[in-house]
Amino acid sequence: MLATVVTTSSIQAGSAAGRDIEVLIDQATMLRLERSAAEIVVGNPSIADVSVQSGNTLVLTGKSFGETNLIVIDPEGKVVINRRVVVQEPAGGYVTVYRGKNRVTLHCSPNCETPLVIGDEPAYFEAISKEIRTKQAIGQASAEGEQQSE
Numbered sequence: 001m002l003a004t005v006v007t008t009s010s011i012q013a014g015s016a017a018g019r020d021i022e023v024l025i026d027q028a029t030m031l032r033l034e035r036s037a038a039e040i041v042v043g044n045p046s047i048a049d050v051s052v053q054s055g056n057t058l059v060l061t062g063k064s065f066g067e068t069n070l071i072v073i074d075p076e077g078k079v080v081i082n083r084r085v086v087v088q089e090p091a092g093g094y095v096t097v098y099r100g101k102n103r104v105t106l107h108c109s110p111n112c113e114t115p116l117v118i119g120d121e122p123a124y125f126e127a128i129s130k131e132i133r134t135k136q137a138i139g140q141a142s143a144e145g146e147q148q149s150e
Contacts, residue, residue: 018083019083020083020084020085020086021060021083021085021086022088023048023060023086023088024062024087024088024090025062025087025088025090026062027090028059028060028061028062029060030053030057030058030060031058031059031060031081032057033056033057033058033081034056034080035056035074035080036056036075037055037056037072037073037074038075039072040070040073041069041070041071041072042068043068043070044066045068046063046064047062047064047065047067047068047087048062048063048068048085050070058072060085063087064118065088065089065118066087067085067086067087068087069082069083069084070082070083070085089117092109093107093108093109094107094108095107095108095112099121102124103119103121104120104121104124105117105119114128115128116128116129
């Protein structure tokens with residue numbers, strides 16, 4: 001089961017450089033800017049992605065483990081944010097099982113589920129990935145069917 005959790009933090013306009021922005025993988029954090037964004041750059045969009053909710057509200061989503069950077073420029077060409085973004089695994093609830101050199105990951109809280117985790121054994125990862133795609137396709141088809149019947 002994939003879920004997105006949104007947390008909120010404010011970025012002060014005068015603090016273009018500062019501490020890292022930490023985001024959990026498969027989760028999102030809202031960034032509220034004191035000045036509107038005219039241009040947004042993410043160093044590596046395969047690690048984190050950003051979507052614009054309004055001129056001064058961004059949603060930053062952790063896509064894979066690692067580090068990248070986020071640069072936001074206002075309409076006058078001034079840097080609003082220039083920060084490192086660190087995407088990491090949520091703390092707690094994860095169990096890693098090794099079979100020889102192969103790894104599988106479970107999330108147990110309290111029941112064990114099979115999350116899609118980068119670095120797990122390739123056949124296991126692909127099987128979980130296929131199940132997720134199938135489930136998403138069923139949901140999408142259902143949503144499209146509801147739209148057509150309206």
